[in-house]
Amino acid sequence: MLANSRNLGSKLSLCLALVALAGPVEANSHFTLLPLNTKAIAINDNGVVVGKEKDGTAFVRTPDGKMTIFKVGAIDVAHPGNTFPTGINNSGVVTGYYYDGRSWAHGFVRAADGAITIFDDPNAHHFFGSGTFPKSINAEGVIAGSYDGSGAPAHGFVRAADGTFTSFDVYDSFQTYPLGLNDKGDVVGFWFGAIQRVFIRSARGEITKFDAPNSVSTTPTAINAKGTVTGFYTDNVNYWEHAFVRRRDGTFATFDAPGPNAVPPTLALAINADGVVAGWGWPDEGHGEPGGFARDRNGHVHAIRLPNTDITAQGINNDGVVVGTLGQGDKYYGFIWTP
Numbered sequence: 362m363l364a365n366s367r368n369l370g371s372k373l374s375l376c377l378a379l380v381a382l383a384g385p386v387e388a389n390s391h392f393t394l395l396p397l398n399t400k401a402i403a404i405n406d407n408g409v410v411v412g413k414e415k416d417g418t419a420f421v422r423t424p425d426g427k428m429t430i431f432k433v434g435a436i437d438v439a440h441p442g443n444t445f446p447t448g449i450n451n452s453g454v455v456t457g458y459y460y461d462g463r464s465w466a467h468g469f470v471r472a473a474d475g476a477i478t479i480f481d482d483p484n485a486h487h488f489f490g491s492g493t494f495p496k497s498i499n500a501e502g503v504i505a506g507s508y509d510g511s512g513a514p515a516h517g518f519v520r521a522a523d524g525t526f527t528s529f530d531v532y533d534s535f536q537t538y539p540l541g542l543n544d545k546g547d548v549v550g551f552w553f554g555a556i557q558r559v560f561i562r563s564a565r566g567e568i569t570k571f572d573a574p575n576s577v578s579t580t581p582t583a584i585n586a587k588g589t590v591t592g593f594y595t596d597n598v599n600y601w602e603h604a605f606v607r608r609r610d611g612t613f614a615t616f617d618a619p620g621p622n623a624v625p626p627t628l629a630l631a632i633n634a635d636g637v638v639a640g641w642g643w644p645d646e647g648h649g650e651p652g653g654f655a656r657d658r659n660g661h662v663h664a665i666r667l668p669n670t671d672i673t674a675q676g677i678n679n680d681g682v683v684v685g686t687l688g689q690g691d692k693y694y695g696f697i698w699t700p
Contacts, residue, residue, distance in 0.1 A: 392667075393697040395422065395685065401684035401695030402557065403676040405451045408489040411686055412695050417443035421471075433459040433469045433477055445473075447506075447575065448498045456498040459504075466492030468506065468520075482508035482518045484528055494522070496550075497542035497583075505542040507550075517562070519548060531560045531568060541583040541590075561590065573605045574613055584631045589612075591629040591638045601625035604634075604640055604656075618642025618654055619662040629656070631677045639677040641685070655683055665698050674698070 376644030395401060398415035401422075408424035418432040432444045446457035453473035458466050459483045465487040470478045491509035498504045501656030507515045508529075517537040519527045530537045531552040537560070539550035546564030551557050554660045557578040573579045573594035581592035582678045588609030593602050606614045617627040618641070627642030641651050653665035653674030665672055665683060675685040683698040 364457070365556055367370065387433045391699045392687075393699070394698070395695035396428070397692060397694060399695040400686045401675065403404045403449050403695065404454065404678045404682055404684045404697070405449050406679045407426065408450060408678070408680075408682065409449060409453055409455070410695070410697060411446045411449040411455050412684070413446060414446065419444045419455075419457070421449075421453070429475070431471065431475065431477070432462050432547075433457075433471075434478065435465070447496050450498050450500050450502065451501070452502070454498060454502055456495040456504050458492070458494050460492075463487075464489045466494055468493040468495040468504070470498075470504070470551075471503075478524075480520065482510075482516075482526055482528060483510065483518075484510045484516070484695070486510050493518075495511070495541050499546070500544045501546075503542065503546060505539040505548045505550075507538050512522045517548065517550060519546075527566075529562065529566070540581060543586045543588075545586055546585055547588060549581045549590050551580055559590070561588070571607065571611070573603075573607075573615065576674070579605075585632050585634050585636065587636070589632060589636050591640075593626070593628045593631040593640075599625075603627055604629035604638070604642070605636060606636070606656075606661050614660065616660070616662065618652060619664045630675055633677050633679045633681065635679065635681075637677060637681050637684045639674040639685075641673045650688075653683065653685055653698070654700075657683060663700065665673070672696070 384527040392636040394473035401410050401412040404410045410422040412438045413419045418430050420428050420430050422428045444459045449455045455471040458468050469479045485493045485508040493508045495504045495506035504520040505611050510516050517529045517539045536553040539548045541549040559579050559581045575597050576594040577597045579594040582589050584590045590607045593604050602625050624643050629640035631636045633637045638656045641653045650671035653672040654662050671688045673685045674683045677683050681700045687694050687696045
């Protein structure tokens with residue numbers, strides 16, 4: 362079954378490459394399609410991709426096309442997508458979480474040699490669907506994420522490479538959700554007060570709070586080493602979602618997906634060291650399929666689109682290579698897009 366999926370993916374990859382040359386994707390861009398029923402989640406600077414498969418397993422794919430399949434724990438009925446990788450660093454170390462047979466979530470680290478370490482925040486409480494949820498890993502092997510504990514549904518944590526935990530909450534919040542981490546140790550995430558807002562926690566533990574302008578809810582998704590944050594927000598007029606970039610000096614840029622009649626939502630999901638942002642949105646009003654994009658630091662947005670195909674861009678590396686998921690009807694494939 363897996364071999365057949367790979368063969369189908371290879372054939373479709375050739376077709377998409379031919380369409381891309383004549384379609385809306387830029388002529389110098391290239392799609393590499395991964396096997397059927399895969400989702401590409403993140404890519405490091407060496408071109409190694411991490412993602413998940415429909416049957417609840419995860420994979421690591423090297424630039425030569427070799428895919429190594431792995432899973433953590435046993436797959437259970439309540440959560441058929443058992444293993445959820447969330448990030449990979451340049452050393453090939455993967456983090457994420459998995460659900461055990463009781464539907465409790467635990468964090469994991471998978472070394473480049475395949476060795477897996479399972480962990481929980483020391484303060485985590487376990488009940489159905491709860492536990493420890495790593496979200497990002499940096500070059501030093503530091504991991505940031507959230508856990509369910511007493512007194513609040515979610516708290517933040519930072520786990521050092523040696524396994525030492527630091528738990529934290531945003532002051533005056535009742536839920537704290539870290540989502541992104543840079544190589545300096547800065548953590549970005551959202552918290553709930555009266556509305557959903559953003560926090561940046563420095564490696565020293567100092568916390569800065571902010572909202573996108575004219576928003577009722579702001580969700581950050583990633584932060585780079587320069588302190589530039591990307592994500593999306595819901596406006597206070599039509600309650601539509603738009604993408605944003607916030608620089609360290611506090612200045613904002615907001616934007617929507619490229620297209621002559623683009624309509625929300627537009628979600629920015631990843632950012633690289635040069636400030637190039639990857640995400641997805643609807644490029645045309647009435648257009649049935651979302652398209653991906655890569656927006657450079659000067660505001661030029663490159664469309665990642667193919668006819669009759671929905672594309673969700675999920676991750677980006679420092680070479681501007683984007684990964685995500687491509688759907689056609691009831692089939693979907695992970696993809697790698699090289700600009």
